[in-house]
Amino acid sequence: MNPTYEDVLKAQSQRGDEIRKTPLTYSPIFSQLTGSEVYLKSEFQQKTGSFKIRGAYFKIKSLTEEEKKKGVITASAGNHAQGVAFASSLEKISCTIVMPKNASPAKVSATRGYGATVVLEGSNYDESWIKAKEIAKKTGANIIHAFDDPHVIAAQGVIGLEILEDLPDVDEIYVPIGGGGLAAGILLAVKTKNPKIKVIGVQSKSFPAMKNSLESGELKSVGGGITIADGISVKKPGQITFSIIKDLIDDIVLVDDADIVKTMFLLMERGKMVVEPAGAVGLAYLLAAKPSPGKKVVPILGGGNVDMYLLGQIVAKGLTQMGRLVKIFILLPDKPGALKELVDEIASLSVNIVEVVHDRLSSDIPAGSAGVTLSLETEGQKHADNLTEHLKKKNINFKILT
The missing domain is CATH 3.40.50.1100 (Rossmann fold)
Known part of the structure; x- marks a missing residue:
C-alpha cells in the first residue's frame, strides 16, 4: 500500500x-x-x-x-x-x-x-x-x-x-x-x-x-x-x-x-x-x-x-x-646547484613547493642524471598554466603527472 x-x-x-x-x-x-x-x-x-x-x-x-x-x-x-x-x-x-x-x-x-x-x-x-x-x-x-x-x-x-x-x-x-x-x-x-x-x-x-x-x-x-x-x-x-x-x-x-x-x-x-x-x-x-x-x-x-x-x-x-595542486617530473643533470636553479625558477612565480622526491637510483633514470618529482601548490588553474609556460620558456623539460 x-x-x-x-x-x-x-x-x-x-x-x-x-x-x-x-x-x-x-x-x-x-x-x-x-x-x-x-x-x-x-x-x-x-x-x-x-x-x-x-x-x-x-x-x-x-x-x-x-x-x-x-x-x-x-x-x-x-x-x-x-x-x-x-x-x-x-x-x-x-x-x-x-x-x-x-x-x-x-x-x-x-x-x-x-x-x-x-x-x-x-x-x-x-x-x-x-x-x-x-x-x-x-x-x-x-x-x-x-x-x-x-x-x-x-x-x-x-x-x-x-x-x-x-x-x-x-x-x-x-x-x-x-x-x-x-x-x-x-x-x-x-x-x-x-x-x-x-x-x-x-x-x-x-x-x-x-x-x-x-x-x-x-x-x-x-x-x-x-x-x-x-x-x-x-x-x-x-x-x-x-x-x-x-x-x-x-x-x-x-x-x-x-x-x-x-x-x-x-x-x-x-x-x-x-x-x-x-x-x-x-x-x-x-x-x-x-x-x-x-x-x-x-x-x-x-x-x-x-x-x-x-x-x-x-x-x-x-x-x-582546480589546478591548485600540480605534480611534475623533471630529469636534471646530477650536479651541484641543478636542483637549486629549478627551485629558484619555480619560486620566482610564487609557487609553493609542497613535496620534493629526488631519485638517482631507479632503473629508468639515466646515469649522471637525477629524477625530481615536485608537488606544487598554485592559486588556481591560471597560475598553474603560467608556471608551465614559464618552464617551457626556460627550456626545462618536464612531464605533468597530475
Missing part, C-alpha cells in the same frame, strides 16, 4: 524531540557559482549524520509491542544502518544490520556504537538485502526496508514540508536518488502542496537504476560500476518508490564522480561543511550543469558520514581538479 500525504503529516506530528528540523540556508557562494539562488537543506546535520533516521525512527515507532519483542533487521550501506540502530536503541529493542563488505569502516563502527549487531555480507546493498531476508526468515525479526516502505517514505517526506515552511516560493528541489525513498516522500509532500514546484532526482552515472526504470516504464536493474557515492549505489529501485516517482517526478539527471569530488571539496573549503558523496550529488549537478539561472533552488545535502581516508583523497583530488 502506497503512503499518502496524510501519512507524511502523521510522520511530522510524531517526530518528537528525537528528529531535528534541519537548517535551510541561503548560500551566496554557490548562488554565484551556479547562477541560481541556492538554499542548502542540511540533512547532514540530522542525528546520526543523515536524513535516514527520519524513516527508521517513524517505522520502528509504528511497530506493535509484540513486533518489537522480535527485534528488527535491515540491510544498508551505512546511513540507514545508523538510523535503525539509533532508533532501536531508543526503543530498547534488538537490532541486526547487514552491511556490504566494502561499507565505510567509519559507518560500520558507528553502527556498532549504537548497539547493533553488524553482519558483513555482499559487495553492494542488493546482496546485503538478500542476506537480511534470510536472517529475518530464520529469526522472525521485523525487516526495516531502507527505502521501499510506506512509513519510511512518509517520514522522509517531512523534509519537503520543512522546505516549504522555510521557502514557500522555492522553484526547484534537487534530491539524491538511490532506491528512491527520499524522492518519493518529498514528491508526496511537495506536489500535494504545490504541483508547480519542480522536483528533480539526481543519480550517479554508475547506478542510474531509477532513471533507466522510468525510461523503460518498468523496474530495471543495473550492473553498476564504481562510484564514491556508495549511499546511492542501488542496483534496483523499490516497487513502491518507483510507482510514486514515475507519476510525479519532473526529471532525473546524472552526475559523475569528478563532479561529486569537486562539490565536496567546495563544500568543505567555501561552505565549511563536510558532506558525503551521495549527499552532495544534487549540488554537484547544479554546479556542473547550471540548469536554472535566477531560480530559487534547494539541493538536499543528504548526509555527512564520510570515511576519513576518503576525505583526505577528496582534498587532494579537489585541489588537483
Whole structure:
C-alpha cells in the first residue's frame, strides 16, 4: 500500500524531540557559482549524520509491542544502518544490520556504537538485502526496508514540508536518488502542496537504476560500476518508490564522480561543511550543469558520514581538479646547484613547493642524471598554466603527472 500525504503529516506530528528540523540556508557562494539562488537543506546535520533516521525512527515507532519483542533487521550501506540502530536503541529493542563488505569502516563502527549487531555480507546493498531476508526468515525479526516502505517514505517526506515552511516560493528541489525513498516522500509532500514546484532526482552515472526504470516504464536493474557515492549505489529501485516517482517526478539527471569530488571539496573549503558523496550529488549537478539561472533552488545535502581516508583523497583530488595542486617530473643533470636553479625558477612565480622526491637510483633514470618529482601548490588553474609556460620558456623539460 502506497503512503499518502496524510501519512507524511502523521510522520511530522510524531517526530518528537528525537528528529531535528534541519537548517535551510541561503548560500551566496554557490548562488554565484551556479547562477541560481541556492538554499542548502542540511540533512547532514540530522542525528546520526543523515536524513535516514527520519524513516527508521517513524517505522520502528509504528511497530506493535509484540513486533518489537522480535527485534528488527535491515540491510544498508551505512546511513540507514545508523538510523535503525539509533532508533532501536531508543526503543530498547534488538537490532541486526547487514552491511556490504566494502561499507565505510567509519559507518560500520558507528553502527556498532549504537548497539547493533553488524553482519558483513555482499559487495553492494542488493546482496546485503538478500542476506537480511534470510536472517529475518530464520529469526522472525521485523525487516526495516531502507527505502521501499510506506512509513519510511512518509517520514522522509517531512523534509519537503520543512522546505516549504522555510521557502514557500522555492522553484526547484534537487534530491539524491538511490532506491528512491527520499524522492518519493518529498514528491508526496511537495506536489500535494504545490504541483508547480519542480522536483528533480539526481543519480550517479554508475547506478542510474531509477532513471533507466522510468525510461523503460518498468523496474530495471543495473550492473553498476564504481562510484564514491556508495549511499546511492542501488542496483534496483523499490516497487513502491518507483510507482510514486514515475507519476510525479519532473526529471532525473546524472552526475559523475569528478563532479561529486569537486562539490565536496567546495563544500568543505567555501561552505565549511563536510558532506558525503551521495549527499552532495544534487549540488554537484547544479554546479556542473547550471540548469536554472535566477531560480530559487534547494539541493538536499543528504548526509555527512564520510570515511576519513576518503576525505583526505577528496582534498587532494579537489585541489588537483582546480589546478591548485600540480605534480611534475623533471630529469636534471646530477650536479651541484641543478636542483637549486629549478627551485629558484619555480619560486620566482610564487609557487609553493609542497613535496620534493629526488631519485638517482631507479632503473629508468639515466646515469649522471637525477629524477625530481615536485608537488606544487598554485592559486588556481591560471597560475598553474603560467608556471608551465614559464618552464617551457626556460627550456626545462618536464612531464605533468597530475
